[in-house]
Amino acid sequence: MKSLILIIVFIVSTFIGYKIIKKVPSLLHTPLMSGMNALSGITLLSALTVTALSISMQSKIFGVLAVILAMINVAAGFGITHRMLKMFKSGKDK
Numbered sequence: 001m002k003s004l005i006l007i008i009v010f011i012v013s014t015f016i017g018y019k020i021i022k023k024v025p026s027l028l029h030t031p032l033m034s035g036m037n038a039l040s041g042i043t044l045l046s047a048l049t050v051t052a053l054s055i056s057m058q059s060k061i062f063g064v065l066a067v068i069l070a071m072i073n074v075a076a077g078f079g080i081t082h083r084m085l086k087m088f089k090s091g092k093d094k
Contacts, residue, residue, distance in 0.1 A: 033080055036077055037074060037081065040074045044067065044074055047063060047066035050066070051064060051066070
């Protein structure tokens with residue numbers, strides 16, 4: 001029952017997050033991505049800490065998975081930010 005509630009919360013928050021981000025003007029995406037990259041870095045450090053302190057094998061497996069997913073999020077966030085910043089360069093800066 002508890003896991004069903006968590007899955008429902010995840011689905012609803014994903015839907016609401018998508019709707020909110022879709023309405024953000026494109027000029028604000030770069031500052032928002034910078035903030036999200038910082039939060040993703042905190043998530044990565046937290047996942048590393050929890051994985052290092054885990055006791056059971058199941059916790060270690062989930063911890064490694066969390067580290068991998070957080071690292072993908074950080075790398076993709078910086079890639080998207082870089083691509084968006086290139087859009088704002090003038091022809092002379094390129």
